[in-house]
Amino acid sequence: MFVNHYECFVRLNKLFSTICTHVKHNEEAIVSSQEVLRKKPLQILEKIRESLEKLNEKMEIMIELQKHGRRDIQTIPQEAPLDVMTLLSMPDHLRKTAMTVCRLGRATADEVAQQTRRARAVESAYLNQLVIMGYLKKERKGRKAYFYVDKESQG
Amino acid sequence: MAFHSYKGGTGKTLLSINLAVTLAKHGKKVCLLDLDFRAPSLATLLKVEKVEYWLNDYLNGVCEIDKVLIDLSDRIADQGKFFVGLANPSVEAIRDMSSKDRKWEMRALGRLLSLRNSLLNAKGFDYIVFDTSPGLQYSSINAIVSADIVIVATTLDNSDVEGTRRMLRELYDLFEKKTEIVLNKILYDDSLRSGREKLQALVKETYEVPLLGVIPCFCDISRAEGKIIFVHEKPDHPFTRILDEIAAKIDKI
Numbered sequence: 001m002f003v004n005h006y007e008c009f010v011r012l013n014k015l016f017s018t019i020c021t022h023v024k025h026n027e028e029a030i031v032s033s034q035e036v037l038r039k040k041p042l043q044i045l046e047k048i049r050e051s052l053e054k055l056n057e058k059m060e061i062m063i064e065l066q067k068h069g070r071r072d073i074q075t076i077p078q079e080a081p082l083d084v085m086t087l088l089s090m091p092d093h094l095r096k097t098a099m100t101v102c103r104l105g106r107a108t109a110d111e112v113a114q115q116t117r118r119a120r121a122v123e124s125a126y127l128n129q130l131v132i133m134g135y136l137k138k139e140r141k142g143r144k145a146y147f148y149v150d151k152e153s154q155g
Numbered sequence: 156m157a158f159h160s161y162k163g164g165t166g167k168t169l170l171s172i173n174l175a176v177t178l179a180k181h182g183k184k185v186c187l188l189d190l191d192f193r194a195p196s197l198a199t200l201l202k203v204e205k206v207e208y209w210l211n212d213y214l215n216g217v218c219e220i221d222k223v224l225i226d227l228s229d230r231i232a233d234q235g236k237f238f239v240g241l242a243n244p245s246v247e248a249i250r251d252m253s254s255k256d257r258k259w260e261m262r263a264l265g266r267l268l269s270l271r272n273s274l275l276n277a278k279g280f281d282y283i284v285f286d287t288s289p290g291l292q293y294s295s296i297n298a299i300v301s302a303d304i305v306i307v308a309t310t311l312d313n314s315d316v317e318g319t320r321r322m323l324r325e326l327y328d329l330f331e332k333k334t335e336i337v338l339n340k341i342l343y344d345d346s347l348r349s350g351r352e353k354l355q356a357l358v359k360e361t362y363e364v365p366l367l368g369v370i371p372c373f374c375d376i377s378r379a380e381g382k383i384i385f386v387h388e389k390p391d392h393p394f395t396r397i398l399d400e401i402a403a404k405i406d407k408i
Contacts, residue, residue, distance in 0.1 A: 083261040084296040088329060095329065099300065103268060151262045 050143060057145070060125035061132065080134040082149050097126040101136060106148040156405070157190075157285040157302035159295055161318030165308040166339040168196050169376065171286040173386045173394075177402040179228070179235035180386070183281040186224065186274055188240040190298045191288045192252035195242035200381050201227065209243040211252060213270070214263045220270055231387055238280075252294070260293045267301045282405075290318075291326070299327065304408060305334045306367060311341065316361060323362055333408070335367035337401070342372055368401040370394065 080086065082102065087095055100115045101107055109124035116123060127147045130136040137150040158167040158174075168191070175187040188210060189197040198206060208222040224238045231237050243249075255263070274280040285302060287295035299305055305327050309319045319336075327334045336358050351369065358366040373394050379385060386395045 081257045081261040083257045084264060084293060084300055085257070085260075087300070088296070088326070092329070096331070099330065102264065102300070105265075105269070149261070149265065151265050 053143065057124060057128055060121060061128045063125065079150075082135040086135070094126055094130060097123060098130055098135060101127070101130075101147055102149060106146050108144050108146055112147070156282065156304040156306055157287055157295075157298040158306050158308060159287050159299060159322075160289045160308045160315075161322050162310075162312070162315045163194075163289040165289070165310055165315065166337075166370070167191075167289070167308045168200065168286050169381075169385075170306070170308055170337060170339070170370075170398075171284050172197070172200060172384060173398050174402060174405075175282070175284045176231055176237060176384050177386050177395075177398045178282050178284075178405070179231055179237040180233045181402055181406070182234045184236040184238075184279060185282045185284065186238045186240065186280050187284045187286065189242040190285050190294045192242050192294050193249060193288045193292065195244040195249070196381075197239060197286065198241045198244055201230075201239060201241075201384075203227075203239070203241060206241055206243075209248070210240045211243045211248050213240070214266055216262070216266070220273065230384070255293070260297065263294070264297045264300060267297050271301050291322075296326070299332060300330055303333065304405070305332045306337055307334060308337050308339050310339055320362060323364060334364045335408075336362055336364055337367050338369045340372045341369055367404060368397055370397055 082098060087098055087102075090098060096116050096118075097112060100112045104111060104115070109120050109127055112127065113120040113123040127136060128138070131138045131147070135149070136147050139146045139148070158171040160167050171187060175185045179185045187197065189195055190210070192211065197203075203225060206225070208218045210223055212218045213220050213223045220240070223240045225241070226236070226238055228236045228238075242252075271283060274283055283302075285298040287298045289295070307319055307322070307327075309315050323334060338354060338358065341354070354369055355366050358364070371393070373392075375389070375392065376385060376394060383389075385392065386398050389395055
């Protein structure tokens with residue numbers, strides 16, 4: 001996990017230096033192509049934002065794992081069916097999140113938080129924990145991360 | 156809503172049919188689904204002979220729900236609508252349903268949840284009533300998870316009381332379900348006539364959930380041998396009046 005963090009920071013640093021390079025040394029290119037000037041820094045900033053969000057999620061997972069202990073989680077196989085008996089045996093805080101995703105079918109941490117009336121960051125951590133446990137799948141679309149129960153691949 | 160109980164024979168099926176019909180008679184659009192795949196009985200009780208597709212087929216992903224639902228509104232001759240989805244009573248189907256694995260059950264939960272949404276939102280149903288198997292069965296818990304209200308049919312039998320109490324703590328509470336109790340087969344003696352409050356207090360103390368209704372042990376119901384829809388054919392019977400009260404309470408919830 002720490003290695004991943006380190007990698008994230010390295011990637012961020014690279015992105016920042018790319019911006020600097022563009023600003024300091026590409027004046028000619030900026031003058032010759034105003035289109036690029038407008039688009040590229042925006043894209044880079046967008047990438048920074050995405051990386052920061054990913055970093056944030058990883059931090060949340062780490063905090064959760066430390067809170068609830070990671071032994072139980074590591075013994076669970078990567079893909080596990082989220083059936084009602086599994087829901088019953090889950091700790092209360094995760095069951096609430098898992099049931100909300102079951103009901104919504106596919107949801108972001110924001111949407112789950114609206115239903116459970118818990119903080120988005122808390123739900124994000126629980127959702128990511130359920131992904132690690134193999135009960136949920138996660139898919140990114142642009143800046144949004146969607147969580148869902150993968151019924152097809154488990155058929 | 157899901158009708159459930161700890162033990163068998165507590166009156167889930169009788170109550171679910173009669174409550175569904177009562178709600179339809181009150182002008183609601185109601186869908187009654189037989190999720191008791193271990194001992195299906197709605198096809199027999201409602202005398203539906205020609206069934207092309209069963210709920211089993213919907214949960215197996217063989218067909219859409221439109222092919223399963225049967226419109227029995229003409230049976231009740233009122234303003235409301237009454238549809239049913241039946242469980243296949245053949246031994247082969249029961250065997251097939253009791254040997255499903257966890258992955259299938261997980262997909263069945265997904266299909267049940269989307270069925271609930273499509274019936275209530277797209278198809279404009281006011282109520283879905285699930286009749287379930289007693290105890291901790293996959294299909295019953297799937298129904299409980301999909302329901303907004305769980306109605307527990309229970310008797311005063313000691314083993315039933317203890318089992319129901321455990322289920323309240325270790326099943327319905329864990330899924331944060333609104334639970335209501337219907338006391339069934341209560342002896343129609345002095346204690347019932349004068350002690351309704353006592354029973355209410357007893358339920359509150361034992362189960363810590365509200366009492367939705369008390370149904371005395373009616374010989375007329377046994378005599379009918381499951382051949383009639385009681386609330387429809389006996390509109391003046393006390394049982395029908397109790398079901399009317401329960402339906403009115405549910406409408407308020």
